Amino acid sequence: MSDFEIVTRKDFSDVTYLLEVRHPLMAKAAKPGQFVIVMEHEHGERIPLTIADFDRDKGTITLVIQAVGKTTREMQQNCRVGTYLHALVGPMGIPSHIGAAKKVVCVGGGLGVAPIYPQARAYKESGAYVIGVVGFRNKDLMFWEDKFRACCDELIVCTDDGSAGIKGLVTKGIEQAVAKHADIDEVVAIGPPIMMKGCAEATRAHGIKTIVSLNPVMVDGTGMCGGCRVKIGDQVKFACVDGPDFDGHQVDFDDLMARLGRYKPAEKSAMETWREESCRVRGAADAALPAAPAPAPQHQ
Ligand SMILES: Cc1cc2nc3c(=O)[nH]c(=O)nc-3n(C[C@H](O)[C@H](O)[C@H](O)COP(=O)(O)OP(=O)(O)OC[C@H]3O[C@@H](n4cnc5c(N)ncnc54)[C@H](O)[C@@H]3O)c2cc1C
Numbered sequence: 001m002s003d004f005e006i007v008t009r010k011d012f013s014d015v016t017y018l019l020e021v022r023h024p025l026m027a028k029a030a031k032p033g034q035f036v037i038v039m040e041h042e043h044g045e046r047i048p049l050t051i052a053d054f055d056r057d058k059g060t061i062t063l064v065i066q067a068v069g070k071t072t073r074e075m076q077q078n079c080r081v082g083t084y085l086h087a088l089v090g091p092m093g094i095p096s097h098i099g100a101a102k103k104v105v106c107v108g109g110g111l112g113v114a115p116i117y118p119q120a121r122a123y124k125e126s127g128a129y130v131i132g133v134v135g136f137r138n139k140d141l142m143f144w145e146d147k148f149r150a151c152c153d154e155l156i157v158c159t160d161d162g163s164a165g166i167k168g169l170v171t172k173g174i175e176q177a178v179a180k181h182a183d184i185d186e187v188v189a190i191g192p193p194i195m196m197k198g199c200a201e202a203t204r205a206h207g208i209k210t211i212v213s214l215n216p217v218m219v220d221g222t223g224m225c226g227g228c229r230v231k232i233g234d235q236v237k238f239a240c241v242d243g244p245d246f247d248g249h250q251v252d253f254d255d256l257m258a259r260l261g262r263y264k265p266a267e268k269s270a271m272e273t274w275r276e277e278s279c280r281v282r283g284a285a286d287a288a289l290p291a292a293p294a295p296a297p298q299h300q
């Protein structure tokens, strides 16, 4: 049995869940911006997940996961407190460069709110003035507002439907921050590619350095397979070893989005096969159970 015990699980919504995993060495080595590659079971797919938090004293790392396909849904179903991950490799990727910036805007969209957190905290610890901008589709999907309030000097919450904070996308939050502060040194944005593209466009005219964290499909995570190839200006880079952080004004987001879409048919078919198999397993388990007792009569 491996040592990667799940010690905490929290469900933020029907599709987003947090796992805190015991791994003292990883917790000791982890730096903001890095990721791990996880296998939930022996025959599972290897998937990259950002280290959304780490606690060196407790010896744990935290992953926040969105159930989007076969593996992330399988993990949502199986990963409970007291169970173990089969494999956990990392920390991988180049740590985010927490430089000497004095005023920084840290932007997280949807699930990107989790990986931007360790960066916001690191900037705060380095003495920077930190403006957090977090965006969700609606209030019910929000998480970690308390953690951001604790490490940000200002926090701008954005929701698509206006159910919390300002109504609109995170780019509206960036515009608000830029209008109020003429001296922003850097913007760091993490979220879906289309969101990071919007953030990079929002800062381009102001000439504000903008870092994004790219999420192409990764296989080995060691620079060997070429799966995570991304175009940065006139160069080709591998996000797993050269990133995942890059200059947002140089990233070819259209190429990234086209590459991410290329595997959709295979992902759909893996999901359908898994659904059929897990229904069959559940059906067999239900058939093996003794018949449920008749419901007690309802008294008025
Ligand atoms: C550096 C990095 C950090 C990431 N951090 C997180 C995180 O903290 N939390 C989180 O929920 N997700 C994260 N992701 C995305 C996560 O790896 C995918 O959602 C996951 O692999 C999907 O697998 P699936 O079988 O559930 O879904 P699938 O149906 O296989 O795929 C759904 C979508 O996920 C993406 N994807 C699929 N396979 C991979 C892969 N091997 N590598 C990367 N992307 C893939 C594709 O866009 C695909 O369309 C990260 C990706 C990268 C590259």
Ligand code: FES
Residues within 6 Å of the ligand: 217, 218, 219, 220, 221, 222, 223, 224, 225, 226, 227, 228, 229, 238, 239, 240, 241
């Ligand atoms: S994941 Fe294989 S080269 Fe990056």
